[in-house]
Amino acid sequence: MEVTENRQFLQHEADLLLEIIMNRRDVRGNRFTDEPVEEDKINQILQAAVNAPSVGFSQPWQFVIIKSKKTKEQVKATFNVENEKASKLFKDEKQQEYNRLKLEGIFEAPLNIAIFYTDVDKPVLGQTSMTEVGLYSVVCAIQNMWLMARALNIGMGWVSIIDPEKVKQILKAPEGNKLVGYFCLGYTNGFLPQPELELLKWENRKKVSDLIFNETY
Secondary structure, eight states: OOOOTTOOOOHHHHHHHHHHHHTOOBOOGGGBOSOOOOHHHHHHHHHHHHTSOOGGGOOOEEEEEEOOHHHHHHHHHHHHHHHHHHHTTSOHHHHHHHHHSOOOOTTTSSEEEEEEEEOOSSOOTTOSSOTTHHHHHHHHHHHHHHHHHHHTTOEEEEOOSSOHHHHHHHTTOOTTEEEEEEEEEEOBSOOOSSOHHHHTTSSOOOOGGGTOOSSOO
16 A cells, blocks of 8 residues: 555544444454455554554564464363453353353464564663553554454454463463454354444443543542
8 A cells, every 4th residue: 555745634534543443342252254354454454553653663563363263172172261251250150151151263263473572682762661562552453453354344353361381381482472362253143233342241431521631530
């Protein structure tokens, strides 16, 4: 895609971006189809990721593309262990609700992507006071991926109920790398009108007016 100097966008383009944002969903395993994601679509998603903002233009991200059933089985095993632990943290009715949820799509999604933060042994411009902003840069890349995937009508779901160190070992990641996110991607049988946990009333949507403050709290 050509990048032009001082590109100015029109209102209808801004409206479309907001529409994509409003329709983004965390897609779980019961909604993926087995249709493979085309390589050019994967490349578009990754291009969106690597063009995210990063502190000091550090670009501290690396991506592991996973399609192998054997690798997925190993990752699913760590999910199962961590999911059982997590279930015990909820009580009574909430625990029953938790156990009914389909919280991942490791097998169902044709494509998994693990995203790592790569630290460096030198000062990074803008990261000297708040070291965590390097990790935040990777999260910006993830958000770019999610929006591009949605624009391509590809579902994406975050699997956070895993042991990051075990996943690092499975994927033979360098010692200094930190797993930021593990994602399932694939075509879906439909995007929900609202986030699933909102529809299920697991949590209520917060009012925007309660989240914004002027000048100080």
